[in-house]
Structure formats: C-alpha cells, structure tokens
Amino acid sequence: MMNLMARLMPSCREVTGLLASGELESVPRMKRLLVRLHLSMCAHCSRFARQLRVISRALRAAWVPSAAPGADALKSRILERLRSI
C-alpha cells in the first residue's frame, strides 16, 4: 500500500511546478488531491506554496493603481484626444 502511494504521489519538483505554473487548477481531480496530500505532509513544498502567496500579495500591493498626482490631468488629456477621433 505504501509502495503504491509512493508511486502515485507527485514529486516535490512536480508539485512546485504545478503550483508555479498555475496548472494545478486544470489537472484531473485525482492529481489535485494527491498534490494536496503531498502539501499536507511536506514542509518544504508547503513553505514554497506559502512563499508564492506572499509574493503575489506583495506585488498586488505594489502594483495597485495609485492615485498618483496628475492622474486627473492625464484623464482629461486622453478624453480630449478620444473625442477628436
């Protein structure tokens, strides 16, 4: 039984690859379950997963539209240009 599990279980390289590429959402449900199981048992891979979440959150915060000065002026400029088309 343990042997079968070990054979079916995706490797750390595969698990982290699926997480990073966003492919996990589109793999068969069985594979997704095995990845979850792997993550629940593997401290390294679950650290990797948490770090990816930290990175996404950080860039979401860094790249959110800022109410930069001059945005209103830019908007007026663009609208004026568009009305002339």
Next chain:
Amino acid sequence: MNANIGGMPDQKTGEWSVADLKARRAGALDALVSENLPTLLAGALAIGLSRSDAEEVVQETFVAFLSGLDRFEGRSSVRTYLFGILYHKASNLRAKARREESHDDIEAVLDARFDAAGMWARPPRGPEAAALDGEIRAWVERCAEGLSDDQRAVFFLREVEGEVPEAICNALRISATNLRVLLHRAKLKLRECLEKNWEKKPR
C-alpha cells in the same frame, strides 16, 4: 451586440456598450477611461515603463481601442483586451524590450534544487509570514524588476487582475503552454530572489 463590456455586470457606473462607444454617447467615453485608466497605468508601470512613457502608451492604447472597436470580439474583458494592446505598444516602445532570455538559468536552478527523483536537494528557505511587512514587499517589488516584460505582463494579468488563462492568451497572443511557462519562470525567479534577499539580511 449590446453586451455590457465593463467587466463588472453590476457596476454603478451604469450600462454602456460597444454601441455606445461607437455612437460616442455621452458618458460612455468617460466611463471607459475612468474604469480602465488606473489599471492600465499600473500595468504599464508593472511592465517597466517610466511614468511619462506609461502615460503616453496608455493614451495611445485608448486611441487604438476606439479606432479599432470592430476588432473587439468580447472574448476577454475590455480591461484585459486593453491591456493586450498596451502590452504590444509597450514592447515596441522599448527598443530593447527584455524578452525572455535563454531558459538555461532557471533550468539550472531547478536542477540544483531537486535530486534525480524530484525530491528537494536544497529545500526552500526564507520568509513565509502571513502578515506582509514592508521589507518583504520592497524586496519582492525590486525582484520583479528582474523579470522580463512578458513575465511581468502575465503575472500582472493572472495574479493582480485575476484574469482567466484563456483571456490572457487572447490578449497577449500567446499559447496556453507559453502562458504556463512564463508564469512558472516568473514565480520561480521571484521566489529565488526573495530567498536571496532574506539570506543576505543580517541577523
């Protein structure tokens, strides 16, 4: 076709459609710009343009969209479609647009990280705090500067905008495989860079 193209069906800004834009209906132009300007500007800066180049490219993006309204097929949200136009304009503008360089560097990193059986040989280290502190955020922001334009573009659309893969492929004119590869490399690079920053930090 009278589809609501705002991207959010119940938005308060009201219902406006491609037809409204074609007719230059009052309010439609204003709504188009108001709803999409902040994201496009953020996207242009995320790709790595200077502020003044970003403003220029954003303006030209709206112009191109309005001039070629017939080409918009509604297969992605207006916002993502606009971003696709912006991305191609930005790449052209950057004479030396940093496209994805040879893949060897990240493959080498992977080979060093894992053994032949795919188990961690050098496990990941570094921060994983649930709360995001300013230092980590600054690190990651700087790390993102090391990505190629196309890696930043897909990361922005997928992780910041939350756009679906199909629409991203459409807007950027890349294949699904290409998208996966770009995202994979972008995230691995960012994570490696985050770990490096963390290890350099004096403790």
